[in-house]
Amino acid sequence: MRYQHMFVLFEHDDGNVLNVSYEMLGEARRLMDGFNRRYALNEKVIAILLGHNVRELAYRAIDAGADAVILADHEELRYPRVNLYTKVICSIVRDRMLVKQAEPSTSDEYVKPRYMLFGADSIGRHISATVLAELESGLASDVNKLVIDDVMITHQYKTNGKPELYRQVLFMYRPDFSGFLWTQILCLDNKNPTIAREYSPQACSVIPGVFEPLQQHDGDARKRVEEGYARIVEYKPEFSNDDLKYRIVSRQIVRDEIGLEDSRVVVAFGRGIKDDPEGNIRMIEEFANLLGAKVAISLPLSKQPFNVSSTLKEKYFIPARVVGSSGKKVAPKLYIAIGISGAMHHLAGMKESDTVIAINPDPDAPIKDESDIFIQGRLEDVLPILIESIRGSEREVRG
Numbered sequence: 001m002r003y004q005h006m007f008v009l010f011e012h013d014d015g016n017v018l019n020v021s022y023e024m025l026g027e028a029r030r031l032m033d034g035f036n037r038r039y040a041l042n043e044k045v046i047a048i049l050l051g052h053n054v055r056e057l058a059y060r061a062i063d064a065g066a067d068a069v070i071l072a073d074h075e076e077l078r079y080p081r082v083n084l085y086t087k088v089i090c091s092i093v094r095d096r097m098l099v100k101q102a103e104p105s106t107s108d109e110y111v112k113p114r115y116m117l118f119g120a121d122s123i124g125r126h127i128s129a130t131v132l133a134e135l136e137s138g139l140a141s142d143v144n145k146l147v148i149d150d151v152m153i154t155h156q157y158k159t160n161g162k163p164e165l166y167r168q169v170l171f172m173y174r175p176d177f178s179g180f181l182w183t184q185i186l187c188l189d190n191k192n193p194t195i196a197r198e199y200s201p202q203a204c205s206v207i208p209g210v211f212e213p214l215q216q217h218d219g220d221a222r223k224r225v226e227e228g229y230a231r232i233v234e235y236k237p238e239f240s241n242d243d244l245k246y247r248i249v250s251r252q253i254v255r256d257e258i259g260l261e262d263s264r265v266v267v268a269f270g271r272g273i274k275d276d277p278e279g280n281i282r283m284i285e286e287f288a289n290l291l292g293a294k295v296a297i298s299l300p301l302s303k304q305p306f307n308v309s310s311t312l313k314e315k316y317f318i319p320a321r322v323v324g325s326s327g328k329k330v331a332p333k334l335y336i337a338i339g340i341s342g343a344m345h346h347l348a349g350m351k352e353s354d355t356v357i358a359i360n361p362d363p364d365a366p367i368k369d370e371s372d373i374f375i376q377g378r379l380e381d382v383l384p385i386l387i388e389s390i391r392g393s394e395r396e397v398r399g
């Protein structure tokens, strides 16, 4: 078998494991357990772990669902660098002997992974693209549902117009058009003899926060490794001068001045401000000030879709205020979503909030399902009432 196993990039930030790594391994475990049962195979979930002094994390990957971990521990891998990470990951997954150490039943014909998962975050989005280009296959980005199934396809080019059965296809679903449409992405071999070509691995980046991690069992992983039920295999990377032509000499996490992540109350607005962008932003600003809240936006607003005064544009339509998979992840006590539909990408950034209130006239807006309180109405009608009621309470308190 030329293509085997599901490989997952186990992401961490200098030793701090990112939740998406646990989520991907949980999903990989569920998918491959189902796959092995259905096809009577014995393919594995293999985590790829790169970093420096991170051997301990290999046990966490095993606890989180990996059958084996291939570990590349090197000082040059402490922080992700696209060229080095791409080179090391591609070398690992192409190295049949190494993959055989991770799973001895791997076929002698093994060439590349069957499936690969990366996180759809700032690390995984870059690296998935360069790795898949190097491995000469396709990539579905920002996926939020995965299914393995067989499918009959008739396609002018792929199958020369004839029906062909594709087996063990990874159906990769991603939300598009604000989450109102699901696109299904398949990475299929060309079975047309005139342009025959195989496309493996079938790979994607996964939106953080959408899959459930497995329940972790502290200590089990060590025992499983000792007893040979799970494996940690080391890969020794070698770098040329060319690989190291640029280096990270110091690294600082720069916090922006907005500080959304530290705020107990966040008021976020989206394209629902459209009917009076200037007036609505001013009203939202007043509302946020009364609550002592920080103001956030949905991604489209950072592209400056509305004509407002330059003061508001420069203050609010900026990437530092975006909440979601491409922006900040926040977990305030209270998150108020005004004129935001609740697309999957946005939810990924705020679903850890304690209490969510949404103001939206559309009773079918997906944000409704994420809300503790859904106020069905236009912000132009609802906000003045809320502002007046807060002012009224303040007056009462002052007495």
Ligand SMILES: Cc1cc2nc3c(=O)[nH]c(=O)nc-3n(C[C@H](O)[C@H](O)[C@H](O)COP(=O)(O)OP(=O)(O)OC[C@H]3O[C@@H](n4cnc5c(N)ncnc54)[C@H](O)[C@@H]3O)c2cc1C
Pocket: 142, 176, 177, 178, 179, 269, 270, 271, 272, 273, 275, 297, 298, 299, 300, 322, 323, 324, 325, 326, 327, 338, 339, 340, 341, 342, 343, 344, 345, 346, 349, 359, 360, 361, 362, 365, 377, 378, 379, 380
């Ligand atoms: C790869 C990728 C990454 C992405 N990352 C992010 C991300 O990090 N963060 C993010 O936010 N998005 C992200 N997106 C975009 C995301 O998919 C949605 O398109 C976006 O979140 C929609 O923004 P919205 O809710 O403001 O607008 P819309 O979806 O247009 O929703 C506007 C809402 O306003 C409501 N409304 C209309 N009139 C009023 C009114 N008068 N008062 C109150 N409500 C009103 C409507 O009913 C509607 O529900 C990403 C997309 C992709 C493809």
